[in-house]
Amino acid sequence: MIPSPQPRRGPGFVGRWLLITASIAALMVLWHALPLVESWWAPRDGAPRTVTPRGDLAADERATIELFEKSRDSVVYISTAQRVLDVWTRNVFTVPRGTGSGFIWDDAGHVVTNFHVIEGASQATVKLADGRDYPAALVGASPAHDIAVLRIGVGFKRPPPVPIGTSHDLKVGQKVFAIGNPFGLDWTLTTGIVSALDRSLPNERGGPPIEHLIQTDAAINPGNSGGPLLDSAGRLIGINTAIYSPSGASAGIGFAVPVDTVMRVVPQLIKTGRYVRPALGIEADEALNERLSALTGIEGVFVLRVTPGSAADKAGLRGVTRSAEGLVPGDVIVAVEGKPVTSVAQLLARLDDYRVGDTVRVTLRRGEDIREVAVTLQPGV
Structure with missing residues (x-):
């Protein structure tokens, strides 16, 4: 069987395809150029746009604005x-x-x-x-x-004091507001939540760590330090004091000294110019304490000496004594008001939750016995 001959595609077929392709390309160019052509013929009177009505602000926006205006x-x-x-x-x-x-x-x-x-x-x-x-x-x-x-000496039009709140009853998730001057940009408001409670940071100047810090994700940057951290009622709940950031800028982890601490410290500073820590009247050494804990396996504060006539002396605490057989270990403080104590710095921080004259329960380890004594705190040195 002889196959039928195939039609030959001559120059006319190629020409038609080229024409179709060129037409499509021209249409695409015209489509993209249409806005430009239209702009040539559009009127150039520069008439203003009509403003779209916004409507009322949301309730939380109004509350935030009111808080800033009252606190600024x-x-x-x-x-x-x-x-x-x-x-x-x-x-x-x-x-x-x-x-x-x-x-x-x-x-x-x-x-x-x-x-x-x-x-x-x-x-x-x-x-x-x-x-x-x-x-x-x-x-x-x-x-x-x-x-x-x-x-400062303000003779007239004195600015209002910030309302005081509390920090012991804060909850993770509460809204917080920070007002300050980050990078010299004065009176800046940032918002966030309480991210965590009871954080501690090492004290860069030595001494006990700063305890009970509030952690927040409200943006805190250099220049915010010293500014107030407020709750949704506009009350002071902390002083913005530090950030955790590898770059030095805000990374969403800021810390504030709680207002309960501020309320203990500031009145003393105003009255006497310095803060007097509450104390037991004992002597202890951090480095030696670490060595004794490692040797004995006992976590606590080893009392080396009790100051005669001190609060600890009156409560019956014992320091290291010497006998015919050698040195006799003294008491080991293991808790204050039921909260564990594992180092000298932590003991100082625990006592700092109270005022001079307060009576606290101190848990001791004396040999194999555990006992609890009441100590009325005295002024520290």
Whole structure:
């Protein structure tokens, strides 16, 4: 069987396909150029756009705005300077040192901030929300709590003190609001939640760690230090004091000194200029304590000596004594008010939850016996 011949595709067939392809390409170019062509013929009178009505703000937005407007006047901007001696000319001149935040504590012009905001400075200036500047005098400071109190002389139109709240009843998930001056951008509001409670951080100046810190994800950056952390009622619940960040900027982990600590420390600083820690009247050594714990396997604070006439002496605590057989170990403090104590720093932090004159229950290990005694706290050295 002879196959039928196939039709030959001549030049006309190729031409038609080229024409179709060119037409499609031209249509695509025209489609993309259409807005440009249209703009040539559009009127150029520059008529304004019609504003679309927004409607009412959401309830939480109104609450946040109201909180900021009520709290703003209680927050201050702090700038510090330092006197420097020129070793060549022997002239003394002043150079800027840093900036931070603070808040009005009372009607007497006291301003509370972080100690590290004013540390090393020879002078500080407090700027109010209405633009007025005042030189500040240092009233007192507690480096162990990173708290300092300044005072300014406001003759009229005194800014309102920030309302005081509590921190012992905070819950993880509560909304919080931070007002401060990050990077010198004055009176900035950031929001977040309580991320965790009862955190502790090492004290960079030595001594016991700073305990009971509030962790928050509200953005806190350099310059926020010393500013207030507020709850949704606009009450002070903490002082923004530190961030955890590998880069030095906010990474969503900020810390605030709780207001319950502030309420114990600030009145003392205003009254006496310094904070007196409550104490038992014993002697202990951190390095030796670690060695004794490792040797004996007992976690606690080994009492080396009890000061005669001290609160511990009156409560019957015993230190190391010497006998014919050698040294006799003293008591080991293992808990305060039922909370475990494993180091000297932790003991100091536990006692710092109370005031001088308070009576606390101290759990002791004496040999193989466990006993509990009541100790009325005395002023520390």
